[in-house]
Amino acid sequence: MESKIEEEIIIQEILPRLPIKSLFRFKLVSKKWLNLITHDPLFLAHHSHKGPSRTNITSPSYFSCKSELFFSTDDCYQFKWCKPNFLTGVMDDVMGSTNGLVYGVCSGYRKIFICNPITKHTVYVPNPEKQLTLSLACNPCNPSTGFTIVNPIFLREENDGTHNVDVFQFRVYSSKMGEWRESENASAFRVPRRCLKFRMCQAVYTGRKKVYWSLMRHILWFDIEEDVAGLVECPDHGNFVRPDEDGSFTEIGECDGAVSYSCMTRNGNIEIWLLIEKDNEFEWAKKHTVRLQRIIEEKWNVVSEICNGLNIKKGKNVAVALANRHHVKPLPYSGGEVLWFLIKTLNDLHKVLSFNLRTQELKLINEDGTIEPPLYPFMPTLLPCPT
Template sequence: MENIPLEIILYGVLPRLPAKSLKCFNCVSKPWLALISSNEFINDHLHYTLASNTNHLLILTGNDTCLYSCNLDFPKGGTVKLPSFGIEPSVVGSCNGLLCIQSYRPYCLVLLNPSTGSYRELPSLLPSRRCSAMNFGFGFDSKNDDYKVVRIVDRYSSLGFLGYHMDRIVHVYSLKKNSWEVIEWTSPECSMGPSRENGALVNNHLLHWKFWCLLESKYRIRCFDLCEKQWINDVPLPDCMEMGFNTYSDQNSNTQDRLLDLWVFDGRLYLSIKNQKQSAVDIWVMNEYGIKDSWVKLFEISDPRVFESTRVSLIAYQSIKRQILLRIVYKAEHKILWYDIESETVEIAVIGGLNDSLWVDVCKGTLLDVPGGSKIGTTKQMA
């Protein structure tokens, strides 16, 4: 280290280190504190972090329903308990290292950087009555330099003696304006699932949800552009889905049950699809966004626990051991598994000393503060 020029350390090495380590380096000297706290350094660190396969934080929901964070590169290390803003918190999205967290009693939405302790509570928008489904999305509008939250609610509205019909209401929250806006109020043709399925974020501003079209007996992937505050072109599906899964299932199987998840892996949209004929779950990724022919099957998982699951989600890739962290819903229970790419085997994952987790999400570790936010105290380290 003595032979390495200080300039290389400060501007070449430090921006590539985890956010947690950099926070410790604030105590080295006043010049280091000034450097690490500068907007230029924070943006450089964000650039390197987003472009790399490191600096991932796993956000775990423990059996006590509290949230914990853990470094993916050291999954057997300790976890840090995140601040509690309400009962039963859940992550509804992450972007640039910021988490959007929903809690109940009191009902609230909070933006939090788990690496820095910067947070901001958003104005309450209480759930609608007769709500049948409610999902969120969170991302960044680079056109207006603004973080935004999307809330989609399907609810039943009374028609008097005629019964009920379904309404879909889309709200968008702007952090700059600190207010919610109704973007759409329609009668939907396709339905959202009642389970937790928040928006899959691509390129920081494109949010995606899957909808089931009953009349056509097929799925539709809709895209909401945060910059334009509107729905844009649907994402094309791979041929195996467009053809009604005829290569994946028999005539007696339910087409709707074949698609197990839509999310983002390594910056690309992916689909997990149940392949009945092979007794496996196939993972498809879209290598070039919006290009139908770029869908490719990444791999298939034939482990019985995965195949029999009702939801299979890819969380993160650990490059050191060439393993992929999976979240599954197996026999009504949430399980966290490691999938080894080379041996094609699956084993139970123990993350941060927690033998079991109700849920797991992932975000990048960055130094960004929530705009207009406050700081919270140092969180408690678990043994």
């Protein structure tokens, strides 16, 4: 006897639990499935935020804009992104990602784009001042709230009586208002002199009302509802190796509604911290500490070729040598059991490695070194961009 699964079960129970890569193929089954997968709002919301696939496909994943590649701990979930026609060159104009949406500036810098690279849905914002420092705050689950773009702009240098400081103002674009405005309450915000190169840092939106930027030794935040800004000192104590000036790496990400901060210590440890906030009061809490030296010793077969290419031999100072020569960088942490980090080779190729905290498995993701930084934490979604 032949058995047949009812179409209702397929649509309501099976399809929403499939990974996005599989759904791409199933668009070809019929026009009905194409319509459902591409346009049905209830299906998209269910798939992106409720089904078991949400955990499987987004824990964790990253987007390499220059390599036009998505990848995660799931080997099956690595695929190329066919970039939109309005992006040219090597995609230097991608600024970051928020809640599964990629944003940046179009050629000529007169327009800002917000794009869902999975569905190709794109919206545009005028950029009359050719602004290059952007942060996107939006929630595709609730399109009615629209989106907000925040742009910190350098005004001048001042002396506060003790030190030289840089003075910034904030410009804000609201899709509800449809225009740019200057922030009133944080129109002249001061930060330590030359502690920030905004173009080199990815901004982070945690899903609440603040956006954040990494300032090397500080975290700058801006409240998009109250138009106030603040500065939080990183949990340094002089023990961290700071990122170099190549602009290829970010330190901060989003983890369970909080800002995560990934760093290397001078003795070769990877530390993950969370910035806990309540009523504009902030406190750092350590989430993970991973001894890189122990991992390397136990998994030397995974990293031996990389280290030998850097003239670093197996021994007690491998992790320290990698850290202090700026060859190893932890990636922003987005939660889950896996930590990610890069090792930069002498020919400027970047090897991406993942370490599972539970199983202690160290894995080399790209043998050929084709994944280019910057790498942005990414949450695939089938929901359209808010407007």
